[in-house]
Amino acid sequence: xxxxxxxxxxxxxxxxxxxxxxxxxxxxxxxxxxxxxxxxxxxxxxxxxxxxxxxxxxxxxxxxxxxxxxxxxxxxxxxxxxxxxxxxxxxxxxxxxxxxxxxxxxxxxxxxxxxxxxxxxxxxxxxxxxxxxxxxxxxxxxxxxxxxxxxxxxxxxxxxxxxxxxxxxxxxxxxxxxxxxxxxxxxxxxxxxxxxxxxxxxxxxxxxxxxxxxxxxxxxxxxxxxxxxxxxxxxxxxxxxxxxxxxxxxxxxxxxxxxxxxxxxxxxxxxxxxxxxxxxxxxxxxxxxxxxxxxxxxxxxxxxxxxxxxxxxxxxxxxxxxxxxxxxxxxxxxxxxxxxxxxxxxxxxxxxxxxxxxxxxxxxxxxxxxxxxxxxxxxxxxxxxxxxxxxxxxxxxxxxxxxxxxxxxxxxxxxxxxxxxxxxxxxxxxxxxxxxxxxxx
Amino acid sequence: xxxxxxxxxxxxxxxxxxxxxxxxxxxxxxxxxxxxxxxxxxxxxxxxxxxxxxxxxxxxxxxxxxxxxxxxxxxxxxxxxxxxxxxxxxxxxxxxxxxxxxxxxxxxxxxxxxxxxxxxxxxxxxxxxxxxxxxxxxxxxxxxxxxxxxxxxxxxxxxxxxxxxxxxxxxxxxxxxxxxxxxxxxxxxxxxxxxxxxxxxxxxxxxxxxxxxxxxxxxxxxxxxxxxxxxxxxxxxxxxxxxxxxxxxxxxxxxxxxxxxxxxxxxxxxxxxxxxxxxxxxxxxxxxxxxxxxxxxxxxxxxxxxxxxxxxxxxxxxxxxxxxxxxxxx
Numbered sequence: 001x002x003x004x005x006x007x008x009x010x011x012x013x014x015x016x017x018x019x020x021x022x023x024x025x026x027x028x029x030x031x032x033x034x035x036x037x038x039x040x041x042x043x044x045x046x047x048x049x050x051x052x053x054x055x056x057x058x059x060x061x062x063x064x065x066x067x068x069x070x071x072x073x074x075x076x077x078x079x080x081x082x083x084x085x086x087x088x089x090x091x092x093x094x095x096x097x098x099x100x101x102x103x104x105x106x107x108x109x110x111x112x113x114x115x116x117x118x119x120x121x122x123x124x125x126x127x128x129x130x131x132x133x134x135x136x137x138x139x140x141x142x143x144x145x146x147x148x149x150x151x152x153x154x155x156x157x158x159x160x161x162x163x164x165x166x167x168x169x170x171x172x173x174x175x176x177x178x179x180x181x182x183x184x185x186x187x188x189x190x191x192x193x194x195x196x197x198x199x200x201x202x203x204x205x206x207x208x209x210x211x212x213x214x215x216x217x218x219x220x221x222x223x224x225x226x227x228x229x230x231x232x233x234x235x236x237x238x239x240x241x242x243x244x245x246x247x248x249x250x251x252x253x254x255x256x257x258x259x260x261x262x263x264x265x266x267x268x269x270x271x272x273x274x275x276x277x278x279x280x281x282x283x284x285x286x287x288x289x290x291x292x293x294x295x296x297x298x299x300x301x302x303x304x305x306x307x308x309x310x311x312x313x314x315x316x317x318x319x320x321x322x323x324x325x326x327x328x329x330x331x332x333x334x335x336x337x338x339x340x341x342x343x344x345x346x347x348x349x350x351x352x353x354x355x356x357x358x359x360x361x362x363x364x365x366x367x368x369x370x371x372x373x374x375x376x377x378x379x380x381x382x383x384x385x386x387x388x389x390x391x392x393x394x395x396x397x398x399x400x401x402x403x404x405x406x407x408x409x410x411x412x413x414x415x416x417x418x419x420x421x422x423x424x425x426x427x428x429x430x431x432x433x434x435x436x437x438x439x440x441x
Numbered sequence: 442x443x444x445x446x447x448x449x450x451x452x453x454x455x456x457x458x459x460x461x462x463x464x465x466x467x468x469x470x471x472x473x474x475x476x477x478x479x480x481x482x483x484x485x486x487x488x489x490x491x492x493x494x495x496x497x498x499x500x501x502x503x504x505x506x507x508x509x510x511x512x513x514x515x516x517x518x519x520x521x522x523x524x525x526x527x528x529x530x531x532x533x534x535x536x537x538x539x540x541x542x543x544x545x546x547x548x549x550x551x552x553x554x555x556x557x558x559x560x561x562x563x564x565x566x567x568x569x570x571x572x573x574x575x576x577x578x579x580x581x582x583x584x585x586x587x588x589x590x591x592x593x594x595x596x597x598x599x600x601x602x603x604x605x606x607x608x609x610x611x612x613x614x615x616x617x618x619x620x621x622x623x624x625x626x627x628x629x630x631x632x633x634x635x636x637x638x639x640x641x642x643x644x645x646x647x648x649x650x651x652x653x654x655x656x657x658x659x660x661x662x663x664x665x666x667x668x669x670x671x672x673x674x675x676x677x678x679x680x681x682x683x684x685x686x687x688x689x690x691x692x693x694x695x696x697x698x699x700x701x702x703x704x705x706x707x708x709x710x711x712x713x714x715x716x717x718x719x720x721x722x723x724x725x726x727x728x729x730x731x732x733x734x735x736x737x738x739x740x741x742x743x744x745x746x747x748x749x750x751x752x753x754x755x756x757x758x759x760x761x762x763x764x765x766x767x768x769x770x771x
Contacts, residue, residue, distance in 0.1 A: 018562035018571075029550040228544030232556075232607060235511055235540040236563035237532050436530055440513040 015238055016246050023250025027216070036215045037258055040208050044262050047203050048269045051195040055273045059184040059390060061111050064376040066384055067137070067180070068110035079110040079135065082176075085142025110135075115181045121368050122161045122169075131159035131177045138176035150175045159375075161368065171371040179376060183389060188275035190373060190391025193366070196270055196284065197359060197398035200291035205351050206331045208262070209298035210324050212255055217303040218317050220247045222310030225440055234440065241432030244311070248303050248428070255299050263292040283362060290358030290413075294351040297420040301347045304424050308431030311438060338403030347423060349403075353416035356402040357409035370396050463525030464489045465615050465646045466510060471519035473505055473670075480505045481670045484519070488648065492641035494657035494678075495650040496758055497667035503650040504543055506667065507619050511540050523615070536564060539608030541601075543619035549593030553584055553603045556592060557610060564611040571610075578606040582636055598629020605636060616640055618649040622656050634660050654758040666758075666765065673765050681761065683731070689713075692725045692733065695750035699723035705744040709736045721749075 027033045063069070067079030071088050074081075076095060078088035084102065087093040095102035114137075118130035133139050138148055138157040148156035151172040159173040173179075221244060224230040233243055267288035274281045305323070309316030330346035338356060343349030359366065373392025379385050402412035464487040473481040481502045497503045508514040509521055512528030512535075521527060523534040548556055554575050561571035579588045582602040587595070592603060601621050608616055618637065622630050637660050640647050651657050657664060658678060666674040666681075674681055696702050703715050703723055711733045714726035727733040730753075741748055 013567045014562050014565050018559055022559050026548070026550075227546045228542060229546050229548065231511075231513070231540065231542040231544065232548075232560055233563065234513065234532070235535055235538065235542075235608070236560060237534075237536040237565070238563045239532055437515075439515055440508070 015242065016249070019233070019238075019243060019246035020250040020253055023220070023247050024253045027251070027254045033216065033254070036212055040212060040258070041262065043207060044199070044203055044266060047195075047199045048266060051192075051199065051270065052273050054191050054195065055188060055275065059187040062183045063111045063180065064183070064386055064389070065114070065176070065179040066386065067113075068107040070107070075104040077105055077107045077110045079113065079137055080105045082142075083135070083137045083140050085140060111180065112182045113180050114176070114178055115185070116178050116372050118159070118161070118365075118368060118372075121365055122163050127153075127160060127162040129153065129155050129158045129160055131157070131173065133157045133177045135176075135180075138174060148174060169367045169371055171368075171375055173375055178372070181372070181376065181389065185275070186373065187390040190369065190389070190395040192270065192274045193359075193363060193369075194391060194394035194398050196287055196291075197355070198394065199266065200287070200294075200355055201335065201352055201398060202331065204259070204263070204266075204291050204295045205298050205355065206328065206348060208259070209295045209351070210302055210327060210348075212258075213251075213299055213302035213306050214317065214320055214324065216255065217248070217251050217306040218310040218320065220251055220303075220307045220310065221435060222314060222316065225311075225438075226314065228441075230440055240435045240438075241428070244307065244432045244435050245428055248300075248307055251303050251307075252296075252300060255303070256296055259292060259295050259299065263288055263295070286362040287355070287358050290355050290362075293417075294354040297354070297417065298347060298351040301351075301420055301423045301427065304427035304431060305347075308427050308434065311431055311435045334403065335398060335400050338400040339405070340403065343403060347420070350416045350419050350423075352400075353402045353404060354413050356400050357413040357416070359399060360401060360409040366395075366399055370399065463522060465524060466648070467520070467522035467525075468506075468510075469520040469522075471506075471509060471516045471521055473502075473509060473514060474517045479670050481509070481516075484672050486665065486672065486675070488646060490644065490646050491663055492637060492647040492649065492661035494661045494664040495648060495667060496652070496654065496657055496664050497650070498652050498758065498762070501652075501667040502670040503652075503667055504619055505670075507540070507617050507648075507650070510617065511535075511538070536611065537614045539610070539613040539616040541604045541608045541616075541618040541621055543623070545600075547592050547600060547604070550591065552589045552591055553579060553595070553599075553606070554588040556603065557607050560607060561610040566611070574610055575606075578609040579603075581609060581639075582606045583632060596626070596629070598625040598632070601625055601629065601633060602636070605633065609640075613645070615646045616648070618647070620650055620652075622651060622653070630656070652758065654761065666761070668762055668766065673762070681765075684764075690727050690730045690733075690753070692727065692730075693718070693722055693750070693752040694725060694748060695722045695752075697721065697747045697749075702741075702744065702746045702748070705740045705746065706737075709733060709740060711736075 065079075067082065068077050070076060071078050072091045074091045074094040074096070076086070081088040081094055084095040084098070086095055096104065113135040115134060117132035117134070120128050120130065122128050145156065151160050151174050153160045153172070157174050157177050159171065159177055162170045164170060221230070224233070234240065267285060271280045271282070271284060274284070306316070306320050309319050313319065327346055327348045330343055331348045331352065333340055334343050334349050334352045370392060373389040373395070376386055377388040402409060404412045404415060466486065466488040468484050468486045471481060471484045472479070484506065495503050495506070505514065509516050510523060510528065512531065515529050521529070524537060526534045528534055551559070554572075557578060558571040558575035561574045562568065566574055576585065576588070579585045582605050584599060584602050584606065587599065592600060595603065605618065605621060608618070621633055621637070625633065637647055637649055641661065649657070649660060662678045664674070664676070664678050664681070665672065694702065699717055699720065699722060703717070706712055706725055707715065709732070711727045711729035712725055713728055716724040716726070718724055725733070737751075
């Protein structure tokens with residue numbers, strides 16, 4: 001066995017590592033490499049700055065249910081009146097008339113007074129009952145049983161969560177339960193997750209993973225052919241497909257460590273700056289790992305593709321531009337309609353499945369979080385339109401479930417990885433064959 | 442298509458063996474066209490052993506011929522065999538071939554030693570073996586003392602020698618050099634010529650191209666002349682010269698008194714005309730160059746003439762081509 005290892009090591013010490021090492025050293029001597037890599041770092045740093053800024057902001061506490069208002073002018077906020085069963089719209093009815101009289105509350109008390117309370121999510125066809133009426137305006141004795149159970153599930157003052165047969169999430173709340181959550185806590189959590197997904201999907205898996213190969217991989221073979229230096233490699237007994245493959249490996253030898261560094265920086269920033277009581281959000285290393293993995297896969301496939309385009313045509317980069325536009329369209333589509341079949345004809349559609357699957361695993365409460373944000377969106381009895389919580393919209397935009405149908409996220413991830421590897425292998429095969437039959441001046 | 446898992450340098454056809462009796466190079470009726478341009482037309486050539494000079498003006502098709510031999514270009518028609526194997530899409534024979542391309546571009550950021558040892562590993566050498574091999578070939582071309590300097594700081598001659606050293610890795614049996622002397626200073630030229638002659642003495646098959654006759658003449662007598670993509674002549678340079686000796690030649694002689702010299706020179710039988718160009722030179726016309734050159738020294742010594750220069754303007758590639766194509770001069 002020792003002999004075998006020795007042979008493999010010695011074998012790799014020859015052609016493969018020679019070209020790989022050479023390619024990596026060659027990149028290091030080019031200014032363009034540094035310009036591209038530093039630009040990528042600047043882009044990610046800027047996105048991180050926006051993220052940190054959002055996390056440092058103070059979000060205004062919004063009275064989502066409007067009960068801090070004193071509609072009838074009797075100094076008692078509507079919420080307090082509702083709690084005591086007096087008429088919030090009549091000046092002549094308020095808890096001050098009780099015996100003993102109840103002093104009016106500070107209206108501030110009726111802002112963010114009923115935060116979300118849930119500790120589990122529905123799975124399969126199970127229906128769960130969650131939620132707790134913190135401010136007591138549902139549980140109050142002045143209400144009848146049917147008023148307390150507006151969702152008709154037999155449990156008073158709760159929220160019923162269920163999944164339909166098609167996997168759609170249902171959020172059915174009794175009135176006045178969890179209706180005025182803590183906006184700041186919600187916004188920070190939602191924006192934190194939306195930022196990781198947005199930066200991960202568009203920043204890493206799209207911008208970084210397409211532009212770095214565009215500038216770095218297109219010339220891998222083409223530049224050597226146009227400058228005439230290709231002869232130094234190709235007059236040696238080595239198959240051209242091997243040269244193609246080892247050059248791409250050399251390119252990955254630069255790009256993958258770079259991606260690891262960028263991801264690590266981002267993971268550390270979001271880990272420390274993210275909301276929550278803990279110092280560092282360790283649980284989110286999983287999503288960053290998936291983003292890194294998706295970006296590595298994307299840079300592999302794009303690298304092979306652009307290197308191939310460079311071999312095919314001297315001005316192959318011109319073909320790469322419409323392709324990049326197509327991939328952008330697919331990236332945006334995958335966030336809105338992840339199950340669209342057209343996504344299967346792209347690279348990024350598959351790469352983003354990896355991120356989506358991981359976000360499903362890392363954040364099992366994601367759907368609940370999004371629906372909760374929308375749950376406060378109502379029109380109240382006075383005709384005021386209440387908006388969804390801050391952060392809900394971006395979170396819903398960037399979050400998508402893996403679009404491969406109803407299967408475990410792990411399986412989705414494995415299928416996507418296999419497909420991406422097949423894409424890379426196919427491009428290696430075509431690129432190698434094309435290069436093999438290419439005349440070199 | 443399969444990668445070479447053993448990485449031993451045999452590339453695709455691991456069991457590749459050169460055909461024992463095949464010539465090193467065999468071209469049969471090879472043509473190469475680019476659209477309507479004929480770069481090479483009907484080249485048939487077989488070479489084995491020794492140093493061969495490929496002579497031709499710029500654009501005669503020398504580089505195209507080499508690239509076809511090296512499997513970089515596909516011939517439009519005809520057969521190419523390198524050690525009996527078709528080199529197109531088959532890098533197997535390259536383990537026995539060294540190629541010096543004509544391009545000026547090199548990896549300027551590498552040291553000569555780096556450059557050679559890195560690419561030597563493509564012959565299936567390990568890192569350590571490649572370093573030893575780089576030392577050996579750099580020593581052979583006389584660059585061992587500057588081996589660890591960057592190629593970018595090398596002179597033209599040193600760059601050419603680095604390229605030759607690169608081609609000599611793995612001790613190939615066939616070495617093809619495309620214009621190795623171009624742009625070199627006289628000292629570098631001599632060094633490179635010595636290297637090429639030494640390779641010939643070692644029994645290697647060496648093919649070297651040039652567009653300057655005197656360069657080739659100093660290296661080898663066996664020449665191939667290419668002209669407008671056609672094979673014009675093949676064989677010993679002396680034999681070609683002998684034939685040329687029997688056609689009118691001009692010789693320019695610079696001296697202090699052309700008229701005195703003319704009186705002496707007229708006695709040489711092969712002289713059939715004298716032209717006075719200017720007060721310090723005369724042009725002699727002869728039908729037999731060899732005869733004239735053998736008689737001229739005694740004439741000069743006997744007449745005690747002061748000769749400043751002897752120039753043979755017809756003794757260049759252009760006039761050979763002119764003669765071979767039947768035109769007057771080029």
